[in-house]
Amino acid sequence: MSKILKSFLLILTILTILPVSAQYSSLPVIPEYHQIKSTSLASAFDTNMQKYDVVFQRLSFNVDPSIYYIKGAVDVNYKSFENLDSLVLNLSDSLNIDSIKQRGNMLNYSHQCGLINIDIQNISTGSLDSICIYYQGEPSRNNHAFFISVQDSINYIPVLATLSEPYGASDWWPCKNNLDDKIDSVDINITCPSNNIGVSLGLLTNSVSHGIETTYMWKHRFPVAPYLVSIAVSDYYEYHSYINTKNNDSILFLNYLYQDNLSQKEINIDKTELFVNIYDSLFINYPFKKEKYGHVEFPILGGMEHQTISSMGRFDFEIISHELAHQWFGDYLTCGSWEDLWLNEGFATYCTGLCYENYQDAYWYPFWKEVEVSKITADSTGTVLPVDTLDQSILFSSRLTYRKASYILHMIRWTIGDEDFFQSIRNYLNDTDLSFSFVRTPNLINHFEQQADTSLTEFMDDWFYGEGYPIYHVEWSQSENHQLLIELNQSSVLNDGRFFKLFVPIQLIGENDTLNLRLNNQYNQQQFIVDIPFVVDTVLFDPGLWLISKNSLVDLSVIQVMKDRIMVFPNPTYDFVNVISKQKIESIDVFNIEGRLVLTTSNLRINMSNFVKGVYYLKIKTKQHFLIKKLVKN
Ligand SMILES: [Zn+2]
Incomplete structure (x- = not known):
């Protein structure tokens, strides 16, 4: 996902990135996908929200992209877990409720502190019922979840868009704004001035013109977390095609673009088919293939993985591959707590690396790894586990939640090997207890451990819960009979005595030979003796960039045995x-x-x-x- 920037410093950063990233074939500038919102408020919680399951919501919005205002009618179909005589939902106090009805009857309710508490007709355990909430107003700006802007500074074509992650959904529509109940399916009807298109999740089943206004009717028949619901409204150019997969699927591909620079954007967008095929072959088939995938342009430089329709501030290799990957990791399997956000962002970031590996292996993949490691090791403190999920600079730390998290996956791959690594991920995605639902960190780790028959407890203590990284000093010498002695010295960058148990990749180079070693480094100053069939000239530490280590470079000291040593x-x-x-x-x-x-x-x-x-x-x-x-x- 991505955020609106507030600070002047960040604006400066983006301005410097823009000219470069606007070109597809330019250097892969690591994008600021997720610009940090300066403030955020967690949604209110009430234990009564756990007493029912949201089965279906029909969201009917009336909006105009030139006016910061929303008028909505939201049906909530729910199933009770116990006898229920009140229903609690989240809705920002900035919005005014006109009425709440059940089967045409007005219901009593209170609306304060971000919660609506509705007196409903008593229903017994397991029963289904529904209500409809009519409301309107200027959405709260606390979470920057709802915004209007213009396509460009020449024609000033108005745009309205939303980005709710993490806490902003109830700033513009009533929902159970949490990470434990996906809405089983949604209808989204957007009524807007007729020169606009209203874009949302799933399939556009109808558009009905009422003169100056048109209603666009979208249906999405997959479970969705409230923060992944979005609308976007503007005078969009439609670019439609089909994504053909190696499994002979033909996936509807809808793109809604600003009117400028269309041919370049279309060239970039067409790469999506390649990425879908990479993810299909490495993981499982695109989870929402029965409906569609698509992009809608919106006025934020980054992107946001709205379900089946990613909102995009630009179109380059990294952001297209990143937001698409979220459809598997984030949307189909959604982090079950903001503490587990790495399960979304670590995967999406790593998937960009996998696209480079599978598409542009020779240059861009090593370059991508080099950039990742140097950014990760630019600082040594902080954990991938976000210590404060209300602090968005921590929650969306590009260094930790994105890059270091992606390298956790990369190092697990190195530890257990390609076959078990990708099979574990397929097992995780195919796990029927998890599919289309919420996932926590142990869900993923258990699949790695089961598939590879190993324990990752200490690894996760070091890399997910722990801070810092190792710095290696490699000493080596070779005897006359070519026996090689390698000693691995490791220190923690934080000098905290932590020892990182890892398989250490070492490459030996002779005049005409190369040999890769994988040394199981269990303790400091560990020595290894290897029979090498050639004279070694050079020893390289981790040339394939499998590990996070200082600048991913060698603290390599080649010590020849002294003459009489x-x-x-x-x-x-x-x-x-x-x-x-x-x-x-x-x-x-x-x-x-x-x-x-x-x-x-x-x-x-x-x-x-x-x-x-x-x-x-x-x-x-x-x-x-x-x-x-x-x-x-x-
Ligand atoms: Zn992301």
Whole structure:
């Protein structure tokens, strides 16, 4: 989603981004999808809201994009979970209720503190009933959820649009504004001046002209969270086509565009078919294919993933792929708490990376990863778990909720492998307990853990609940028989003693050979010995950018064994100890702590598994001299 900017600083940022991102083929500037609203108010909550399920809502709006005003009639069909004699819904106090009716009868109600409390005819558990709320007024500006603007500064064509995420839906229509009850289906009727088109979710089933006004009638037959409902009204240009998928689906594709720069926008928009096919093949088929996908242009630079109709401030590779991905991650599966927003935004951000990987692998995918890691590591503090979901700079942190969250997914992929990673995501999307519903973080993590038969508890403690990232220092040397010793030294950027257990990607390069290693780094200063069939010239740390590490670059120190340097590892040891040296070793004497000789050998890999625990001394003799090394046997 995306937000209206308020601060001057942010406006400056956007102005600098605009000229670049307006061009599709330009550098992939990481977009400010989600400009931060300066203020926000969480919707009010009343436990009585949990006593019923919203089955259907018909939203009938009368609006004019040149006037900041809404007049609405909203039917609410509900099913009671228990005996019910009152119904509680959210609606901003800025709007005035004209009346509330049930089967033509006026109902008594109170409307204060963002809640409507309606006296309804008593119904028993499991019963269905409905009411209709008639209201009008200037919507609250607290959440910037409802706004009017113009298409451009030449023709001043008026635009009306909405963006409710996270708390703004009840600023313009009555609903249960929370994350635990999706409306099973909605009708949205938009009556507006006849030179406009009213755009919304699902299928346009009819448009009825009444002279100076026209009513556009949309039907959406999928469950939807209130924050994903939107309307947009303007004198739009319609660009319609079909998205053809490899599964032989033909998905209706509706686009409502401002009148300017149409040919360039159409070229960019046509890329949507490619992205749908990438997501279809990696995940599951587009969840709303029975209705449509589409875009509607609106006066915010970012985008917002309204269900089946993303609202767009511009059309470039990143924002089109991002908002489309939300249809799977955000709309079909919706975060069940704002604390779980990474399940929406981390996936949508990562999906842009997947589009680069599957479409422009050679250059743009590595570049995308480089930008992500450098932005993530630009600061070391803060968690992906938003510590205050009412503070929108925290909730919509591009560094944490978007980028670091996307890299959590990328690192899980690296940890469990491509096959289990994508299968886990398909399992998550196919989970019938979750489909078209709400998801929490453990829902996703459980699927990864089950599929890969592993635990991600410590990983999530480090990366989701924890702050910072590791900095690596890699030391290596190679013996004459090509045996390679690698020592991984890790420190936390925050110096908090945290150790990040990860598989560390190391690439070895020789004159004509390359070898990729995946070292299971479980503790600091861990040493690895690998038989390499060639002479290694260069050791690279994470060249494929799988990990979040300082600037994703190497804190790599290539230490050649000094001329007479002799290395003994691991130390302490449980069983084997290795001795390597650039010089030829003639023999090794092992002494116990009392100075008694317990072994003499010329073997450079000594089995000490039968030795008693304690301190030993190794006297290592070369042609020129000898060296004593202390060794601990555990
Ligand atoms: Zn997003």
